[in-house]
Amino acid sequence: MSEARYIDELVRQQWLIPFFPLVAAAIQSLLKRPSRKLSATLTIGAMGLSCIFALRAFFATLGGGEHTEVQRAIWNFTWFKFGNTSLDLGLILDPLTAGMAAMVSFVGFWIFVNATGYMDEDENFTRFFCFLSLFAASMLGLVISNNLLLLFMCWELVGLCSYLLIGFWYFKPSAAAAMKKAFITTRIGDVGFFLGILMLYWKTGTLNLYATDGTGALQQAGSLVHLAGWWGLSAASTIAFLLFIGAMGKSAQFPLHVWLPDAMEGPTPVSALIHAATMVAAGVFMVGRMYPLFIAEPGAWVMDFVMWIGCFTAVFSATIAVAQFDIKRVLAYSTCSQLGFMVMALGAGNLAAGQFHLLTHAFFKALLFLGSGCVIIGTHHEQDMRKMGGLRKYMPITFVCYVIGTLALAGVPPFAGFFSKDEVLLATFQRNRLAWGLATFAAFLTAFYMTRQIFMVFFGRWRGGDKEHAHGHEAHEDHGHGHGHHEPHEVSWNMWLPIAVLSLFAIGFGFFSHKFGNYLGAQEGEAVAGKPIVMGLSIAVGLLGIFLGWLVYGRKTMEHASDPDPLAVNLGGLFTVLNRKWYIDEFYEATVFRFTAACAMFFRLFDKLVVDGILHVIVFLALVISQIFRGVGDEFFINGGFDASCESVRLGGKVLAKLQSGRVQNYFRVLSLGAAILLLIYFFT
Amino acid sequence: MNVSLEHYLMLTAFVFAIGLCGALSRKNAIIVLMGIEIMFNAGILNFVAFWHYKYFVSLTAQVFAIFAISIAAAESAVGLALVIAVYRHYRSVDLDEMRSLKG
Numbered sequence A: 001m002s003e004a005r006y007i008d009e010l011v012r013q014q015w016l017i018p019f020f021p022l023v024a025a026a027i028q029s030l031l032k033r034p035s036r037k038l039s040a041t042l043t044i045g046a047m048g049l050s051c052i053f054a055l056r057a058f059f060a061t062l063g064g065g066e067h068t069e070v071q072r073a074i075w076n077f078t079w080f081k082f083g084n085t086s087l088d089l090g091l092i093l094d095p096l097t098a099g100m101a102a103m104v105s106f107v108g109f110w111i112f113v114n115a116t117g118y119m120d121e122d123e124n125f126t127r128f129f130c131f132l133s134l135f136a137a138s139m140l141g142l143v144i145s146n147n148l149l150l151l152f153m154c155w156e157l158v159g160l161c162s163y164l165l166i167g168f169w170y171f172k173p174s175a176a177a178a179m180k181k182a183f184i185t186t187r188i189g190d191v192g193f194f195l196g197i198l199m200l201y202w203k204t205g206t207l208n209l210y211a212t213d214g215t216g217a218l219q220q221a222g223s224l225v226h227l228a229g230w231w232g233l234s235a236a237s238t239i240a241f242l243l244f245i246g247a248m249g250k251s252a253q254f255p256l257h258v259w260l261p262d263a264m265e266g267p268t269p270v271s272a273l274i275h276a277a278t279m280v281a282a283g284v285f286m287v288g289r290m291y292p293l294f295i296a297e298p299g300a301w302v303m304d305f306v307m308w309i310g311c312f313t314a315v316f317s318a319t320i321a322v323a324q325f326d327i328k329r330v331l332a333y334s335t336c337s338q339l340g341f342m343v344m345a346l347g348a349g350n351l352a353a354g355q356f357h358l359l360t361h362a363f364f365k366a367l368l369f370l371g372s373g374c375v376i377i378g379t380h381h382e383q384d385m386r387k388m389g390g391l392r393k394y395m396p397i398t399f400v401c402y403v404i405g406t407l408a409l410a411g412v413p414p415f416a417g418f419f420s421k422d423e424v425l426l427a428t429f430q431r432n433r434l435a436w437g438l439a440t441f442a443a444f445l446t447a448f449y450m451t452r453q454i455f456m457v458f459f460g461r462w463r464g465g466d467k468e469h470a471h472g473h474e475a476h477e478d479h480g481h482g483h484g485h486h487e488p489h490e491v492s493w494n495m496w497l498p499i500a501v502l503s504l505f506a507i508g509f510g511f512f513s514h515k516f517g518n519y520l521g522a523q524e525g526e527a528v529a530g531k532p533i534v535m536g537l538s539i540a541v542g543l544l545g546i547f548l549g550w551l552v553y554g555r556k557t558m559e560h561a562s563d564p565d566p567l568a569v570n571l572g573g574l575f576t577v578l579n580r581k582w583y584i585d586e587f588y589e590a591t592v593f594r595f596t597a598a599c600a601m602f603f604r605l606f607d608k609l610v611v612d613g614i615l616h617v618i619v620f621l622a623l624v625i626s627q628i629f630r631g632v633g634d635e636f637f638i639n640g641g642f643d644a645s646c647e648s649v650r651l652g653g654k655v656l657a658k659l660q661s662g663r664v665q666n667y668f669r670v671l672s673l674g675a676a677i678l679l680l681i682y683f684f685t
Numbered sequence B: 001m002n003v004s005l006e007h008y009l010m011l012t013a014f015v016f017a018i019g020l021c022g023a024l025s026r027k028n029a030i031i032v033l034m035g036i037e038i039m040f041n042a043g044i045l046n047f048v049a050f051w052h053y054k055y056f057v058s059l060t061a062q063v064f065a066i067f068a069i070s071i072a073a074a075e076s077a078v079g080l081a082l083v084i085a086v087y088r089h090y091r092s093v094d095l096d097e098m099r100s101l102k103g
Helices: A002-011 A014-030 A036-062 A097-117 A125-144 A148-166 A173-204 A235-250 A259-265 A266-279 A278-288 A300-320 A328-348 A351-378 A396-410 A414-432 A433-458 A469-479 A493-519 A531-554 A565-572 A571-578 A580-657 A664-685 B005-025 B029-052 B059-090
Strands: A073-082 A085-093
Touching: A002 A036, A002 A085, A002 A148, A014 A036, A014 A125, A036 A085, A036 A097, A036 A125, A036 A580, A085 A097, A085 A125, A085 A148, A097 A125, A097 A266, A097 A278, A097 A351, A125 A148, A125 A266, A125 A278, A148 A173, A148 A235, A148 A259, A148 A266, A173 A259, A173 A266, A173 A278, A173 A328, A235 A278, A235 A300, A259 A266, A259 A328, A259 A351, A266 A328, A266 A351, A278 A328, A278 A351, A300 A328, A300 A414, A300 A433, A300 A571, A328 A351, A328 A414, A351 A396, A351 A493, A396 A414, A396 A433, A396 A493, A396 A531, A414 A433, A414 A493, A414 A531, A433 A531, A469 A493, A571 A580, A664 B005, B005 B029, B029 B059
Parallel strands: none
Antiparallel strands: A073 A085
């Protein structure tokens, strides 16, 4: 009981977690003269403080591990009142939040440290760190909110920050296009999210997720099931479906995944942040947060929909990742694929598996992205894997960490990815065998493309010095970096230390997998049928993928940067299709863009012909009417009447002027005559 | 012979008529002015006559008469000044020649 009271106390301090980065961002944006040192210190220091508070909250929720009830503390307060309606906001502290907040602040902290190295040569260093702080603050705010309104605000802030950071190098047209793409694509999902929020408010009358008196929106999920919604669903499932559309946009699920790979245009620490800790995690986290609504109605197709979207995304993105040459693009599609895994686990009904994969994935994907950032810096801003190779000798620390990340992602035991992916596959296995099969195939592809990447980047001979590199060399000179040589080199400590720390977690974090379900308050799924099969197959396909990867790429590494990809030789046209990402972008261009352009054209014509036509008719009518008024009303009546009255006044003046003879005695005579007449009238009446 | 109010009134009417005749018929500005003065005095005589036959209880008529006399004096002074000014301009006091105010 005393423990529960302790977290009740802690929840009132939850606001501190996003508060520090927010203040750091505010100070940096208000500084008169940007100072790199101050900026980096503020950002990293604030994140460190957040991390301490988040970890404190996290350990408070751990408890003894014996309790069956979920540790949850909430703190709702009124934001403002109008009339009898009040808008509440609230903070929450429960295992889901605490785990997320700890992960976001911890991973974010190390990403920031790495960013000091990556952005060292950028002239907009301080702007970058200001945005990073804001990004972290909004994500942490999203995590701790117990209110959909607050969550939505932070959700949009996260979207805004990703927009700003993806387009950080806005002078590059591709970056400017990518930032718009990310913003607009996620906005499509947000429409669904917002509709879901409105519907939730309509049905329950509150946006608080939990309330102490049991009137929170999620606590009413049971009664929402009995209300009718749309599309033959109950209200609970309808809201869940709408919310999931928002999550699809944010977490880059097919068909709204297109923005994520293009988000590579941002600086690499941003990619790490977006892919691991903040942006895409928000969607999965939101689904996890609203999970009671998703599972409220048993047998609704929403859960199947969630699962199949996740499953399809997992396989689909994995196939694309196989055929990419940009080191970050491979990782980007890998993220898409892994997010698919998480969503699939959620759809299969296992919250703990999805959230746990989210956490482990955050560690090793941040590791991989920061590692690729190290590679990019080490090779002087080269991103094409064909122009790398042999980096094992030049960058040993990065190599070791990268391999650890790869093994974790590929799902090799005992690395973190193995445990979490295993959980996901197991959950899917229990739900649907076909989805499980597809997901296992995706796991195989994951192992394969990561092995391909390792061999292309770190093994063989250094291909960056090839003649083809001359172009890159010039570009490099344009950058104005002062490196005198083109040999790759190991990066400085502030870049490799974060990946070293993260690789520790990539190795060890998986061992908590069986505790995590308990921690989230899920029922213990003891002695699940099929566990050996799933686990065995998962290991087998992971190793098979690595073996095949070695067979294709490792046995005989690429000699020259211009050599064709070995897989391209074998797969032929299919490889091109994969390399072009299944032509999804082209498909959207042919359909959505064309449609939009056609609509625009139509409306332009409509505007020209109908709207302008109506306007012209109105103008013409107005002209005609004014002519009539000018001719009849103005000229004839007003002017004519005025002239006539002037004329009569003039005539009257002429007549009266005759009386004014100027002769004094005449006036006198008239006066006398008048007096006489008055007298006569007086006498004779 | 018993002198009554009617006699006085007839006298004043006669004097008034003389003044009016002079003012209307003569061309000389000074004589016109004199006619006006005669009409004034006829009026004053009327006041005094009415007072004499107790038509007014107090001294109102007397006061009125004295006021009228003083005003007539002032008026004739102004009138004569005007006539002199006119004479200086036109070298004449003939009223028929003063027609510059004709409309």
